[in-house]
Amino acid sequence: MPEGHRPGAERTAYDLHHYRKALTAAGFENVSAYSIGRDVYSPLATYLSKRLRDRDLRRVNPVLHATFSRPSLLAWGPWADYIIAVATKP
Numbered sequence: 001m002p003e004g005h006r007p008g009a010e011r012t013a014y015d016l017h018h019y020r021k022a023l024t025a026a027g028f029e030n031v032s033a034y035s036i037g038r039d040v041y042s043p044l045a046t047y048l049s050k051r052l053r054d055r056d057l058r059r060v061n062p063v064l065h066a067t068f069s070r071p072s073l074l075a076w077g078p079w080a081d082y083i084i085a086v087a088t089k090p
Contacts, residue, residue, distance in 0.1 A: 019085050028087035036084055041077030045070040 014022055016035055023031045049070035051057060057065075066072060 014083075016081065016083055019083055023085060023087045028089055031085070031087040033083055033085040035081050037077070037081040040082040041073055041080065045073035045077070048073065 016033055019033045020031050023033070048068045052060070052065055052068065
């Protein structure tokens with residue numbers, strides 16, 4: 001069993017709307033959830049495009065290297081999201 005996995009725990013990816021709904025359904029209050037995806041993927045692509053040229057990363061698996069290249073990140077970034085969710089459990 002993977003580390004941190006609880007038996008019976010459901011693994012589901014939620015969009016922003018469903019994240020809020022799921023937290024509310026779980027009994028959380030004062031739910032606030034927002035996307036920072038637009039603020040994450042472009043800067044990440046810029047950083048990794050430079051970092052992947054560093055000497056210590058030149059020997060990284062070519063598939064991994066291609067996956068995290070700037071063109072790849074910019075291609076799949078719009079379909080991925082990075083959500084911050086804050087809520088209170090009474």
